[in-house]
Amino acid sequence: MISAADVAGCQWLEPGGVQAAQTICAFLQDIGIAVRIEPVSGDMFLPGIDVHQGAVRIDPARAAYPGDLLHEAGHLAVIEAERRSGTSAVEADPGEEMAAMAWSVAAATHCGLPLEVVFHPDGYKGGSAEMISAFSGPMGPGVPLLSAWGMSAEPHRAAEWGRDPFPAMTRWLR
Numbered sequence: 001m002i003s004a005a006d007v008a009g010c011q012w013l014e015p016g017g018v019q020a021a022q023t024i025c026a027f028l029q030d031i032g033i034a035v036r037i038e039p040v041s042g043d044m045f046l047p048g049i050d051v052h053q054g055a056v057r058i059d060p061a062r063a064a065y066p067g068d069l070l071h072e073a074g075h076l077a078v079i080e081a082e083r084r085s086g087t088s089a090v091e092a093d094p095g096e097e098m099a100a101m102a103w104s105v106a107a108a109t110h111c112g113l114p115l116e117v118v119f120h121p122d123g124y125k126g127g128s129a130e131m132i133s134a135f136s137g138p139m140g141p142g143v144p145l146l147s148a149w150g151m152s153a154e155p156h157r158a159a160e161w162g163r164d165p166f167p168a169m170t171r172w173l174r
Contacts, residue, residue: 002035010037011048011063016117020066023111024073028056031172033073045090051076054085067118070107074100078149078174095145102142105135106152106167138165149174 004022012018025035034055040062044050048064049072050057056072058064075090078099090096104118115135119128134140138155143166146152151171158165 001029002037006037007058010058010060013063013065013120015120016066016113018066020111020113020117021064021069023113024066024069024107027107027111028069028073031077033076033173035069046072051090052088054087065117065120065123067104067108067113067120068123070104070118071100071123074103074107077103077172078145078151080174084173095142098142099145099149100142101131102135102140102146102166103151103169103172105140106146106169107172109167110169140166 002025004026007022007025008018010021012021028035035058036052036055037058037060040050040057040059044059044062046068048059048062049068051072054076056069056076072090075096076084076087078096079087105115108115108118115132119131121128124131143152143154146166147154147157151174152166152169153161153163155165163170
């Protein structure tokens, strides 16, 4: 279990900075997603953050966006439990990618963080503003998958199922 002081010792970029990173890491650990801080040799797809052996890994020597923690954790959260613990690379599955984005929005909302933390200016191949717009309404890409997996409820099904609609989550791990 990493502490807030451990997280503060890493290099965090804005938006969000160290405070968002501490909030996110505490949340991830609370829901059962391991977070590790350790040096990483070689390239990483996202600056300073990746998935390794079923955990979100932070390289303390590389500057990272706190919102990328949620996106990578979202990948772990939306895969089946039997795949999660051994996952060391995010697969290029379009459905899981969209579900991970929706999951990260729900998690940011739960943590009281603005969508700009998840969809920071250097992310999403220049499409961060479009992603914020897509998730500013009651739905967004990936929400139907979260609903189908029993993790959340699409707005038009929430009342029928007796649940709060997305971005509320019924459960955080698939």
